[in-house]
Amino acid sequence: MSAGPSGAERPRPLPLLRDLSVWAALMGLLALSCWAAYWPLGPITTAIGLGIAAIKAGFVAAFFMNLKRGTPLLRLTGLAGFFWIAILFALTLSDVLTRL
Structure with a gap:
């Protein structure tokens, strides 16, 4: 018998896969903010832009700065x-x- 890992262990997802998915989400939010900037939405455009920026800052803080597990x-x-x-x-x- 070989001394391999037990069947109860679950493999952790690759950090590269997580980083790429967060990057893709940030690129999607960038596209959304560009779309919102060119549509004539009036005064709500600024609120949408600030909301998207807050979401992007949250992604960067939680995943790239490791504030969740810091x-x-x-x-x-x-x-x-x-x-x-x-x-x-x-x-x-x-x-x-x-x-x-």
Whole structure:
């Protein structure tokens, strides 16, 4: 008898396959954002663009930055980055709204 792996073990999917599927999803979201930019949807175009950008940032953070399985320090660093980007968006929005 050979000492092979037990039948109870399940093979993990290849990281390359996972990365390619996330890349394909990001390319699909890119195509969707390009489509949304050229259709005359009025003021909802900006909301659609920001929503798609948030989904893409979530994909990058969860899969490529490994925040799902990262150490607490890595998660805290990612959270700090999103905190500061939220502050920058709020300040930009306040500037734009005061110029109207």
